[in-house]
Amino acid sequence: YRIGHHSTSDDSSAYRSVDEVNYWDKQDHPISRLRHYLLSQGWWDEEQEKAWRKQSRKKVMEAFEQAERKPKPNPNLLFSDVYQEMPSQLRKQQESLARHLQTYGEHYPLEHFDK
Amino acid sequence: MAAVGSAASWLFRLRAAGAEGHWRRLCGAGLARGFLHPAATGKDAAQRRQVAHFTFQPDPEPREYGQTQKMNLFQSITSALDNSLAKDPTAVIFGEDVAFGGVFRCTVGLRDKYDFGVHVQNMEDSCTGKDRVFNTPLCEQGIVGFGIGIAVTGATAIAEIQFADYIFPAFDQIVNEAAKYRYRSGDLFNCGSLTIRSPWGCVGHGALYHSQSPEAFFAHCPGIKVVIPRSPFQAKGLLLSCIEDKNPCIFFEPKILYRAAVEQVPVEPYNIPLSQAEVIQEGRDVTLVAWGTQVHVIREVASMAKEKLGVSCEIIDLRTIIPWDVDTVCKSVIKTGRLLISHEAPLTGGFASEISSTIQEECFLNLEAPISRVCGYDTPFPHIFEPFYIPDKWKCYDALRKMINY
Numbered sequence: 001y002r003i004g005h006h007s008t009s010d011d012s013s014a015y016r017s018v019d020e021v022n023y024w025d026k027q028d029h030p031i032s033r034l035r036h037y038l039l040s041q042g043w044w045d046e047e048q049e050k051a052w053r054k055q056s057r058k059k060v061m062e063a064f065e066q067a068e069r070k071p072k073p074n075p076n077l078l079f080s081d082v083y084q085e086m087p088s089q090l091r092k093q094q095e096s097l098a099r100h101l102q103t104y105g106e107h108y109p110l111e112h113f114d115k
Numbered sequence: 116m117a118a119v120g121s122a123a124s125w126l127f128r129l130r131a132a133g134a135e136g137h138w139r140r141l142c143g144a145g146l147a148r149g150f151l152h153p154a155a156t157g158k159d160a161a162q163r164r165q166v167a168h169f170t171f172q173p174d175p176e177p178r179e180y181g182q183t184q185k186m187n188l189f190q191s192i193t194s195a196l197d198n199s200l201a202k203d204p205t206a207v208i209f210g211e212d213v214a215f216g217g218v219f220r221c222t223v224g225l226r227d228k229y230d231f232g233v234h235v236q237n238m239e240d241s242c243t244g245k246d247r248v249f250n251t252p253l254c255e256q257g258i259v260g261f262g263i264g265i266a267v268t269g270a271t272a273i274a275e276i277q278f279a280d281y282i283f284p285a286f287d288q289i290v291n292e293a294a295k296y297r298y299r300s301g302d303l304f305n306c307g308s309l310t311i312r313s314p315w316g317c318v319g320h321g322a323l324y325h326s327q328s329p330e331a332f333f334a335h336c337p338g339i340k341v342v343i344p345r346s347p348f349q350a351k352g353l354l355l356s357c358i359e360d361k362n363p364c365i366f367f368e369p370k371i372l373y374r375a376a377v378e379q380v381p382v383e384p385y386n387i388p389l390s391q392a393e394v395i396q397e398g399r400d401v402t403l404v405a406w407g408t409q410v411h412v413i414r415e416v417a418s419m420a421k422e423k424l425g426v427s428c429e430i431i432d433l434r435t436i437i438p439w440d441v442d443t444v445c446k447s448v449i450k451t452g453r454l455l456i457s458h459e460a461p462l463t464g465g466f467a468s469e470i471s472s473t474i475q476e477e478c479f480l481n482l483e484a485p486i487s488r489v490c491g492y493d494t495p496f497p498h499i500f501e502p503f504y505i506p507d508k509w510k511c512y513d514a515l516r517k518m519i520n521y
Contacts (some may be wrong), residue, residue, distance in 0.1 A: 002310060010218075015212075015215055016215070072499050073499075075500055075503045076501070078492065078494060078497050078503055078504060079492065079494060079498040082493070082494050082495070085262045087493075089463070089493065090492070090493055090494070093462070093492045093493060097503060099494070100509070100510060100513065101503075103513070104509040104510075104513070107507075107509050108502055108503060109502055
């Protein structure tokens with residue numbers, strides 16, 4: 001079941017009831033059910049849960065930060081992989097962009113892209 | 116229990132709520148807001164937020180059509196659709212998600228407004244909103260095929276394809292059925308009361324499948340009309356003309372303008388003629404032709420040319436792609452001797468190539484320089500490389516400068 005909205009542009013309350021979403025989220029969530037099973041079997045506890053959540057959150061945030069620090073690929077790659085081989089017309093367009101950026105580069109967000 | 120159970124939605128909320136104050140997105144707060152303006156805060160906001168490559172220039176308030184109201188592009192579309200449903204009892208609007216208002220809010224309120232309920236004795240006369248504005252399955256081929264069927268019965272079919280990028284499954288229906296219906300039946304039958312509307316063009320972050328401008332594919336198909344407005348006032352008048360036109364029409368709506376373009380638009384219905392380009396600024400030295408969002412880009416290029424080069428530009432909004440207004444463009448090029456055409460769609464086979472070809476045939480001896488085309492590259496529409504891909508004002512300005520110095 002899709003708990004979240006379809007996308008950041010979507011407000012799913014326009015086409016499904018909040019009750020329905022809450023049911024799946026709070027009462028019948030398969031991950032909740034697994035967690036209860038693990039608890040009942042004595043294979044998991046609240047303390048581990050807390051620690052694991054904290055650790056996971058940290059890992060995710062670190063991954064985000066690391067990724068955000070990386071520059072985006074070089075704009076030359078705009079022209080890669082259209083075909084297996086690059087047609088000569090496309091290479092000319094690639095060259096024309098390179099020349100354009102030499103003159104007008106200040107108007108483009110080049111600082112966020114790989115040199 | 117609930118906390119863990121919501122692990123999935125936790126991650127979602129992490130993204131949405133900016134747990135560490137690192138990054139926040141507006142989520143679900145208005146349908147189109149997230150898509151059209153992905154919000155970002157924090158130190159990386161500048162990295163994520165892209166400044167628009169154009170500035171919308173509203174036209175002066177129209178005086179000849181009665182009372183006007185401030186509307187953005189999607190509101191002007193709603194107004195046109197509202198007018199159509201009001202005066203044409205056979206008009207119906209359908210597509211994916213149109214019933215609740217549409218992913219860009221173009222059909223907000225219409226289903227309820229035209230829900231007259233079963234208030235009449237004669238059941239055949241009753242009509243509910245469900246019959247006027249309704250959802251279809253996720254099937255573009257079906258949306259258009261169904262629309263053709265409605266139109267053939269004589270009713271007014273207004274179909275929506277949620278993004279122009281998704282129009283291709285309907286391509287066969289449009290090209291082989293809709294476009295040829297009148298011709299193949301020797302005018303015994305037609306689907307002229309079909310209009311297909313679809314969000315079109317770059318939006319800053321649409322990437323491969325939410326940014327396309329497919330007008331060139333349809334330009335190659337006799338029997339349909341393709342229309343692209345640059346503004347709310349133009350959109351309402353052109354859309355009403357498409358709906359009333361006796362030929363199947365495709366109306367592409369520049370999605371980046373849905374909220375960004377605001378101007379005074381008449382409340383009452385009015386028509387802007389199809390197949391008529393508009394000279395929005397007169398000039399002497401060079402003719403600039405574009406449509407949709409790109410008109411605002413070349414407007415700025417014209418200012419830059421005036422300021423930096425002392426060059427006077429004539430700006431033409433083509434408005435109808437096919438059948439296109441050859442005469443207006445010719446007349447302009449005969450005067451100026453130079454032509455620059457610009458569109459987001461890829462260069463090769465783009466509609467600029469048709470304009471260029473025809474103009475050099477008709478106005479060869481008037482040309483002072485080769486016709487210039489400033490377009491997208493011959494690649495799929497990229498995601499993060501969008502700022503480098505689009506034919507922005509700097510590329511257009513550079514091409515204009517080279518043409519002047521030819």
